Amino acid sequence: MRVVSFSLVVPYVGIPHAGGELYLRHLTVLEELGHSVTVVAPSTELNRRAADRPGAPPSLILVHPDRMRPSADAIWALARPDAIRPSMRRAFRADTAVRDAVDAADVVEAQWAEMAFALGSRHRTQGSVLVVHDIPAQREWRWLQAAWRQRSPRKLIWRSWRTAVVSVTQIPALRAADITLVLSEKDAALAARSTRASRISVIDPVIWLGSDESAREDVAKVALFVASFGRRENAEAAVWLLDDVWPLVRAEHPDAELVLAGHGPPRHLVDLAARTPGVTVTGFVDSLDPYYASARVVLVPLRSGAGVKLKTIEALVRGKRIVATSIGAEGVIDVTGSHPFAVVDDARRFARETALALRTPGGADPLITEWARARYGREQYRAALERTLSTIIAGRPPGDRIRGDSVSR
Known part of the structure; x- marks a missing residue:
């Protein structure tokens, strides 16, 4: 199966944040299942450096932003502080290599809710998956609470605006795909407030270690x-x-x-x-x-x-x-x-x-x-991910609750 994966970041071995590490493991499992994956990401300085790191995706398209109308980006940054800028959105949609990869794909996925715009109407002939690492409105609400604890008027105003905007704009983002994958039942309940529950499936994140990690008895305090x-x-x-x-x-x-x-x-x-x-x-x-x-x-x-x-x-x-x-x-x-x-x-x-x-x-x-x-191991993730892709390709109604090797309504 051919998969096009839209991402904020280019993952590599040793990437210093948890979301990027989880994405790297996700791509590894897709490859182990025999799927061909092309990653599409913004051409930022960090992503260009990541492309040359060990473990970076072998099939990678970096998209350069359209710099023709910087004023639109400046206005957008105020109106939609959480979202990908218009210049980058236009670049994704206009890039010939991206269009060709999507046209040849069986499934199109987006990692992080911010990349849901990539699952637009031109992708409707393919199955689509959105992998949501966290629920944007909850994230913003908690940053607002942190600003309240700090008693910072400037932060309170800015984060109040962000929370209000994201609470509205996450609704179309979470509705963009055939199936939205979340990483816990808690996030499934939050996502269901923004989209039909039939679109949401839970897949436990995958963790694997390079060696046996049995606890030692002699460690210090x-x-x-x-x-x-x-x-x-x-x-x-x-x-x-x-x-x-x-x-x-x-x-x-x-x-x-x-x-x-x-x-x-x-x-x-x-x-x-x-x-x-x-x-x-x-x-x-x-x-x-x-x-x-x-x-x-x-x-x-x-x-x-x-x-x-x-x-x-x-x-x-x-x-x-x-x-x-x-x-x-x-x-x-x-x-x-x-x-x-x-x-x-x-x-x-x-x-x-x-x-x-x-x-x-x-x-x-x-x-x-x-x-x-057992719950967060490679085998459960392989089974859940393969079932998700099979569900989309087979045209079965989305919304089966996916965990490990079982599916239930």
């Missing part, structure tokens, strides 16, 4: 927060962790260490960490494996953002103890409908759970790790 700290929700979470949580943990465990591992920490976060005892900021690292291996507990202290947090799932699959906020735990529930780890939002309780985990050697319950590796 190390807490780990993994994130792309260039994203504001991650940086804000780290600041909350350092200001309100970590001093309480250190009061109980003076020898405890906190590692903030990930790309792009802003200057103010680096400076704050330098003033906080027991904290290390790594910046970008080639592999997170040694950091996970040396950690006794993984922290997910997010207070804004949307979608399933892949960092939480990865820690589960690696057999780690986890302490998360309710936002950090969203969409991750076990067969009983409960979170299989500690979930707290109050700073004192978060510190208490972290201190408890640091006192306890070893990893998570092996049964939880086994469950996580």
